[in-house]
Amino acid sequence: MRPQPLICVTDVQASSGWYQTLLGCRSGHGGAEYERLMVQDELILQLHAWDVDHHHGAMGDPEAKPYGNGVLLWFEVDDFDAAMDRVKDLDPPVTLPRHRNPPEGGGGPNHWECWIRDPDGYTVVIASPDGSAG
DSSP states (O other): OOOOOEEEESOHHHHHHHHHHHHOOEESSOSSSEEEEEETTEEEEEEEETTOOTTTOOOSOTTSSSTTTTOEEEEEOSOHHHHHHHHHHHOOOEEEEEEEESSSSSSSOOEEEEEEEOTTOOEEEEEOOTTTTO
16 A cells, blocks of 8 residues: 545645655656656655646635644655755744654654644644654
């Protein structure tokens, strides 16, 4: 099984550039209506314009906000420090700055996280691999 999350966005091309910068991924489709973001040959995220129904009809209500309420787009990255440099370059709203999960002691994933908001307000979590926080 391979997850293939799709989110609706207000500007597919702008969001594509933002996610490519953040995640070091590449476009696998391109265009103003739909995008497939790839790492090597693996699809990691799909972006779709709110106002385009293609053959499947509307995918959501663009008036219902906040977008993604209760959903976090969670990405484990191999080089967390480099990702934090990219976060700094993008200067997004930060929900939770860099922190260890759990904050102290054993158990849990024992990794680093940073929670930010994308251009549409979706919560995006960047995390280091489990066990990497020491």
